[in-house]
Amino acid sequence: MPLQSDGSWAGQVAFVTGGVSGIGLGIAQALSDAGMRLALSYRNEQYRDHAAAWFAQHGREEPLFVKLDVTDRAGFGAAADAVEAHFGAVHVLVNNAGVSVFGPTDEASYADYDWIMGVNFGGVVNGLVSFLPKIKAATGKRHVVNVASMAAYLSGPQAGIYTASKFAVRGLTESLRYNLAPHGIGCSLMCPGLTRTNAWDSALKRPGDFAGSGFAEPDRAELEQFGTAFALGMDPYEVGRKTMAGMDTNAGLILTHPEFADDFAEIYRDSLAALPDEPAPDGRLEIERLRREANRAAAAGKAIGLGDLT
Template sequence: MTDVAGRTAFITGGANGIGLGIARALAGAGAKIALVDLDESALDAAKDELSKTAEVFAAKLDVRDRDAYAEVAREVELALGCVSILVNNAGVAGGASLDKLNYELWDWGVDINFNGVFNGVRNFVPGMMQREEGGHVVNTASSAGLVANASGVLYHATKFGVVGMSEAMQIELAPHGIGVTVLCPGPVATGIVERTRASQPKISREMSRAQLRAAFEKHDAMKQFLEQGASPDDVGQMVVEAVKTNQLHLHTCASVKDLVVTRHKAIMDAMPA
């Protein structure tokens, strides 16, 4: 897709962090913007800001709610026209160690980070394919979707899933002129850690004082790590360029490069001769 001007872009998690950075960049490139998020106050602020330069639709949406998603999708296309740029960005960073990872927490993370991506695909991609007017899908994964480190089983599982889904989609959608980008950001200065902590299900198993202290220390370390990363607006500009050039893999930095090289070498070394 060489030009996004005049296109309708639908962005989940679009009122904060990377989603808002992408919305700003797409609006600056001339796209019409549909934002959905759970944070109503942030949605109002984002709509007020972006409406100065673009046509904007905003609605509260939990990407896990398939009926609500279908209704919002209809409303968006009535208001702004057919969606041809889909940004499946909504996500959470929560999790727990395996001895505390219960069904409720697992289902919550999978439903947002993985099923939420498919819910976006299901609502918009068939229409893109039928219209044969091109389009682009951006799925936000993570560098944690490329190599396992210390982000936890739940987060890695969902983000590896998004990477695999995106690569398979690229093969299927290319003949229809629809591009796919899987965004695998390293550290980005967003508030995702705080928002996740406020919304994730509680771990039912009691924790000792030492375990609680370790959990809080890990939380603070992750927050500081992300604050030193790229700005959401810079990532947004990267995404727009990737859409225009039909770039499949998009990395915001090379922080996991050595780990990825080591992983792929191990895979290749394990292949039969």
């Protein structure tokens, strides 16, 4: 059954990175369903044309399409200015663009780290630095969604740098939520599981500036076989509708796939088991009490300073 927005987003302006294919397009479609006006970044002209056709076929306003490499800080700043100039304000930022590149971490080169972290984490940073001043200056309902992955919680032997980038997005977003609350701006971490996208071919699109990989040369046949798993994934539009539903309630964490209960239970058990079974001194207990209290106050909209933590 389709998930419906509560309608309070109508007329608000959203910028979605990587918004012309895969999860980004699914989110853009759901935002459009809620009556939002859209600016979508893209790199592939064919994907942009496909996205434009969907909006035209559904009688929607054509998005503002902005060509952007999310690692380009100057380009990101220009994109933010262009969106504001076109629409008059910006209310929502969805940091979605990313690369899915895998290989054994012990063989990774600096180029592997620089590329994957530069897109998956650096792209989020660039979006925040470029757009947050404009979102803060806007009025009405506003929100930031940082798209990570279930890799923000689950690690694996072929996904070390990818996992590190998603853990980083998770930590940044969980902290950012406290900072944005006093401004009346919502903030969500969205962690999708397996989704029907073409993300499996990222290794075939490696930029020349990062050519010195420590991983083996990409094998197209092997990647295409890996891509068969993505064919079993969730429809990106469904991921988008669930993201929109999380924005409606200002959910701090949006999980779109139900199949990870065993993993979370194992993380919980292992984490508790790793805690030393011994009493903690009163001084340390008091510092942690103050931390928890400050977090609750921040979530309720209070600006927290270092003085609130001691």
